[in-house]
Amino acid sequence: MELRHLKYFLAVAEELNFTKAAEKLFISQPPLSRQIIELEEEIQARLFIRNNKKVELTEAGKYFKKEVKELFLNLESVTLKTKKIAENVSGEFRIAYISSIYSAAISELIQFLKAQFPYVNFKLFEISTSKQISALEQGKIDLGIVRSPIKSPKIKSQLWFQDGFSVVFNKHQISINSEKDILKLKDETFVFFNKDYAPHYHEVLLELCAFYGFTPKVVHESNNINSIVQLVKNGLGISIVPSTISKNNQDSALGFIELKEVNLLTDVSLISLKEDHSEITKTAIDFLLKKE
Structure with a gap:
């Protein structure tokens, strides 16, 4: 039994007319009739009742039609899954993100x-923007989530969203109620990202403080936004973080x-x-764009 036998059978079973089925299959009627006879002989079951007026399915034919249709649906599903795996040759898709991105x-x-x-193995990596750019260029990751700027002729970028900035502080130690009180923080200890780890972000934080009229006293540094927030919670300083962190x-x-007031966004x-041009990359980007 070959796949064509099943395709020919389905055509006749759906049309219940050999002439119309042959036209649908772009073949002549005699070869189609011979193929159906071969199929019936192979499975040792009569599938159609034929007379001069009409063609009908036998009970065996009705059952066979149902099962063959299911078989073709499964085959289509297998084909699609195989295509998706082939689009990512390693069977692995690696996504990098920066720690300050909302994890949900x-x-x-x-x-x-x-x-x-x-059937694809998805892996997550928390990596700084600069290291993501390098990893992407070297083929070590497939998709990155970063804070701009991105300077690389090999990379294309799509804006996901714009993020503002917020002061984060321990409410048991610091008493401020609004943005107008920010200058009161000029003598406080600050926790910032390490300048070498995230130079652009570090400069933005200094720019923010300058706007409010002071230079921050940076005592503690970290390369992870969650560590910064934890240090603030533990009373070791205050910080300025992306607003999504809240x-x-x-x-x-x-x-x-x-x-x-500063109207500064990242x-x-x-x-x-x-x-x-992989389907996985496009699907991932489309999903995230719809989340904003």
């Missing part, structure tokens, strides 16, 4: 991608005041290689 969206992305591409930290000990972008 990343978790939802992975769950969504696993459902869409069940979504992840509903701790009663922490206070957040958004800095709106671009969060999705990056991939310019020659990357």
Whole structure:
């Protein structure tokens, strides 16, 4: 039995007319009749009742039609899954993100991608913007989530969203109620990102403080936004963080005041290689763009 036998059978079973089925299959009627006879002989079952007036399915034919249709649906599903695996040759898709990105969206992305591409192994890496750019150029990751700027001729970027900035402080130690009180923080200890780890972000934080009329006394540094927030919670200083961080930290000990007067925003972008046309990359980017 060959696949063509099943295709010919389905055509006749759906049309219940050999002439129409032959036209649908772009073959003549005699070869079609011979193929159906061969199929019946092979499975040793009569599938059609034929007379001069009409063609009908036997009970065996009705059952066979149902099962063959199911078989073709399964074959189509297998073909699609195989195509998706082939689009990512290694069977692995690597996504990098910076620590200051709201993690719920990343978790939802992975769950969504696993459902869409069940045979691909998805891996997450927390990496700084500069290291992501280098890793992407070297083919070590497939998709990056970074804060701009991105300076690389090999990379294409898509703006995901723009993020503001907020002061974060320990409410048991610091008493401020609004943006107008920011200058009161000029003598406080600050916790910032390490200048070598995130130079652009470090400069932005200094610029923010300058706008409010002071130079921060940076005593502690970290390369991870969650560590910075934890240091603030532990009373070791205050910090300025992306406003989205407040979504992840509903701790009663922490206070957040958004800095709106300065009107300074940071671009969060999705990056991939310019020659990357994989369906997985497109699906991931489309999903995240719909989340904003």
